[in-house]
Amino acid sequence: MIKITLPDGSIREYEKGTTSLQVALSISEGLARNVLAAKINGEVWDATRPLNEDCNLTLLTWNDTDGKQTMWHSSAHLLAEALEALYPGVKLGIGPAIESGFYYDVDFGDKPITPEELPKIEAKMQELANKKSEYVRKEVSKADAIKYFTEKGDQYKLELIDGLPDGEITFYTQGNFTDLCRGPHMPNTGFVKAIKLMNIAGAYWRGNEKNKMLTRIYGITFPKDKELKEYLVLLEEAKKRDHRKLGKELELFHFSEKVGMGLPLWLPKGAALRERLIQFMQRAQIKSGYLPVATPHIALKDLYVCSGHYEKYGADSFQPIKTPRENEEFFLKPMNCPHHCEIYKASPKSYKDLPVRYAEFGTVYRYEQAGELHGLTRVRGFTQDDAHLFVRPDQVKEEFCKVIDLVLHVLNALDFKDYTAQISLRDKEDRSKYIGTEANWTLAEQAIIESAAEKGLRTVTEYGEAAFYGPKLDFMVKDAIGRKWQLGTIQVDYNLPERFELEYTGSDNQKHRPVMIHRAPFGSLERFIAVLIEHCGGNFPLWLTPDQIAILPISERFNDYAHEVLQLLNNYDIRGYVDDRDEKIGRKIRDNEMKKIPYMLIVGEKEVADRKVAVRKHGQGDVGIFSMEEFSDIIKNEIENDFKKGTVKEEVK
């Protein structure tokens, strides 16, 4: 007999070799019907796998993330089975579950499939699912595994087997399909009741661009048809928040083929938004002891040779601009840091001067490959809210923590709650791509890890994601359709001070090397605004929105009063416009609702007589009649509330 501990703490005894599914059955038949997999001592197992020792057991259903993942992974196998049935001779790559659904990478040989064929594949999958074929796990020797796939002629699987140790290889079979797979899988294919193959894309085998490109088919499955429908509706809703769509509708920015791809043009309303964000950051930075600096858009090649950027990115940058006579080479600036190093060097520094914090809204240009451009999130010309802190080694952690505060101030002020801080460290094995000494890297990595822990950030650690010159802490936020983007970034750099031979005089009267911290709480303004648009669905916080109010005269007769109201409210720092088009009030309301204007002030006979305004709030409707002073208080309070959430400590120096 073995003892099985259930999540509620109760312990039950079963015969050795009992499966999780049988355990479920002993609890309730309904539960057993819904069990997709089981978590055994924290590890996800097939529900049909025999249990031979005492263990903790959690049954997993569709309501558990791991349950969903199991079903989606099994669905990938179902897709593969359907593909083998419909397209004999296809070669299979890998087919994992992903955050929403699954994919399978397939080599169709010389006859690629088209999106029109997807419904046919879906139908086949459903047909196979309805057979309720069991997923059967089998441990195989490496030799047998190689034999099987050699006979099948699937070189991709053979390549995968090649990298696996003998004795740890398992096959899973359902129906007529057998795949190399670690598992786990759901008990049988019958759980799949709704299937949607989303799209087809190319993907390099094993993610290496030197390898062949396989066809990747993305799909998702559900245990109920209703859930699929809901999911598709959700996707539609998300598309409505796409910043590219809203940017057009709200007249924020524009791309022109004539100007060039990836080069955003900011329209007046978008520019107004940008300006507000810049002001917001400038205020916070002044409080935190930053010194504004400004640098040109081009610099001599030598600057980037010195910084190391030329060696690393020279070939993948916009190519140099040459002077006609001297033939000097200038590069468009891809970073602000080398310039700031030169500013640091412009005067001798004492240990008493540090930390020095140079801040610049610097516009930089990077040659991004055509295929990677995406709305405002990935562009070729963008503005960073960049700053470089030159600090003594003993100040690194304190300064790092202060920068985290600043980033949190930004995220709080804009109501971002769902973010993760990603700690990017060196690749564990390959260290050839990094420059700088082992000791400095270790110091920097430690500083980041400790600061993040001290600030209580929710972190994920990624090895191999560090910049070539140092580790970093990135704040990752999701867009409307779940794609993750890096916003704020903080990076420790021991390399540039070395390369630029930066120094300060210590209390010992000796020369010392400062440490540099790169930081950009927004990251790039372009990307930040893109994510912000999607985050708030175009309904910006009142302090930020380009137009806070629209004044709507009932008819032409009240236009003069409307303009007078605007003038008065301008004096209270409230901005907006008068909608004095020759339209009926219903029309004006509709149009301004669509433009997501936070407050509409309607003025007619009564309002003129009382010198008041009828206030209508976006998305809520009529909220009553107020005097200008009362209305200004409403606005002021709302803005204050937005800001109460974030705080920046005053810098005392």
Added chain:
RNA sequence: GCCACUAUAGUUAAGUGAUAUAACAGUUGAUUCGUAAUCAUCAGUCACAAGUUUGAUUCUUGUUAGUGGCACCA
């Protein structure tokens, strides 16, 4: 850059081997209006280039740009 798909007016779309349709936006005029679309009027386009064809917006090829991925991201 790679794989696949797309390109019709400012926007969103319909359609065709004989130069094309609608809605909204825009113009002009009427209307002077009380909380999500007043009526009428006018105007404007088949991304670009080459080819096939009596004839191409439609078919083919190329270019450019966009979309979904992959790879890349100082």
